[in-house]
Amino acid sequence: GDSVTQMEGPVTLSEEAFLTINCTYTATGYPSLFWYVQYPGEGLQLLLKATKADDKGSNKGFEATYRKETTSFHLEKGSVQVSDSAVYFCALPPTGGGNKLTFGTGTQLKVEL
Amino acid sequence: DGGITQSPKYLFRKEGQNVTLSCEQNLNHDAMYWYRQDPGQGLRLIYYSQIVNDFQKGDIAEGYSVSREKKESFPLTVTSAQKNPTAFYLCASTPGGTEFFYGYTFGSGTRLTVV
Numbered sequence: 001g002d003s004v005t006q007m008e009g010p011v012t013l014s015e016e017a018f019l020t021i022n023c024t025y026t027a028t029g030y031p032s033l034f035w036y037v038q039y040p041g042e043g044l045q046l047l048l049k050a051t052k053a054d055d056k057g058s059n060k061g062f063e064a065t066y067r068k069e070t071t072s073f074h075l076e077k078g079s080v081q082v083s084d085s086a087v088y089f090c091a092l093p094p095t096g097g098g099n100k101l102t103f104g105t106g107t108q109l110k111v112e113l
Numbered sequence: 114d115g116g117i118t119q120s121p122k123y124l125f126r127k128e129g130q131n132v133t134l135s136c137e138q139n140l141n142h143d144a145m146y147w148y149r150q151d152p153g154q155g156l157r158l159i160y161y162s163q164i165v166n167d168f169q170k171g172d173i174a175e176g177y178s179v180s181r182e183k184k185e186s187f188p189l190t191v192t193s194a195q196k197n198p199t200a201f202y203l204c205a206s207t208p209g210g211t212e213f214f215y216g217y218t219f220g221s222g223t224r225l226t227v228v
Binding site for chain 2 (some may be wrong): 031032034036041042043044045046057073089091093094099101103104105106108
């Protein structure tokens with residue numbers, strides 16, 4: 001079945017450091033891929049998405065490239081800020097029909113001054 | 114602006130009580146979902162509904178109930194049978210259909226605490 005594997009957190013970085021959060025998936029075909037962000041005490045927000053292989057999604061300085069060869073969708077940011085502290089979820093839509101997203105377990109990011 | 118409204122933001126329940134969490138959307142979305150999130154944990158699916166008057170159990174439905182009498186509303190009742198209900202509850206929706214998946218829109222959540 002479909003599955004998403006994310007690197008475990010928490011990830012602690014200093015401000016202006018480079019961020020990578022790994023995400024790999026198992027699915028039939030080449031589905032769209034999503035990254036969601038959850039700030040403390042809030043719901044999830046869509047951060048970025050890619051709809052086909054080799055697409056790059058980007059938003060707020062974050063980027064992720066859909067790599068079908070490695071079935072990966074790693075999230076990157078060149079210079080993190082304290083305000084980026086949040087939990088990040090990689091997500092995979094259903095490939096066999098329906099509308100249930102499969103979420104990764106989430107990766108908590110803490111950015112310190 | 115369209116969106117999903119969850120209420121209340123904070124809810125306290127006494128032992129043995131049933132409580133109902135509200136979720137309302139004005140996005141004209143067909144499908145709606147309830148998730149539970151425990152501290153430091155990922156999301157676990159409780160119930161979902163693809164269309165009015167129809168809903169399915171998710172991975173952790175025991176101790177919960179839902180209804181979908183209107184397209185815009187999908188309330189979740191946490192019953193006394195749910196032995197450990199303290200958690201953060203998230204409601205989400207999506208347009209539905211299988212031609213293209215648009216992703217979910219989430220509400221801001223309800224934090225339920227047993228006192």
